[in-house]
């Protein structure tokens with residue numbers, strides 16, 4: 509689909525879209541803001557200069573979301589089984605080999621497969637029971653560094 513409007517206006521009629529996706533576009537603000545003087549990048553600019561950006565960003569983001577909310581069909585799909593299966597697959601990609609190497613070699617390869625299948629199936633079912641509004645799948649990495657002093 510192509511349109512000749514911009515996303516700070518309604519792009520498609522009310523309740524016509526199942527999914528709306530945008531990639532690297534929302535940093536473009538509708539409001540003009542004074543240019544930064546303390547830095548080229550906002551991450552290193554002084555707080556005072558950032559305030560107009562922060563106010564404009566909040567207003568534009570709200571406008572963007574309210575427009576998209578009109579365009580999306582109501583009653584979005586809540587397919588927890590599908591979501592849970594995709595999450596389990598995604599985690600299996602990076603963790604399967606590590607878990608497999610932790611299984612005793614007294615097990616046959618088939619037995620290892622069966623243990624891992626069961627493990628990821630339990631994980632999938634637990635995710636399917638979660639509330640999508642509160643489920644958080646971001647990884648949390650923490651490090652514990654311990655030093656032993658030789659005396």
Ligand SMILES: C[S@@+](CC[C@H](N)C(=O)[O-])C[C@H]1O[C@@H](n2cnc3c(N)ncnc32)[C@H](O)[C@@H]1O
Pocket residue numbers: 513514515516530531532533536
């Ligand atoms: C960084 S590019 C990303 C292009 C593409 N989405 C991608 O991921 O490669 C940002 C694009 O957003 C467009 N854009 C900026 N403000 C827009 C607006 N209000 N409505 C529609 N497009 C806009 C710009 O013209 C630019 O082409």
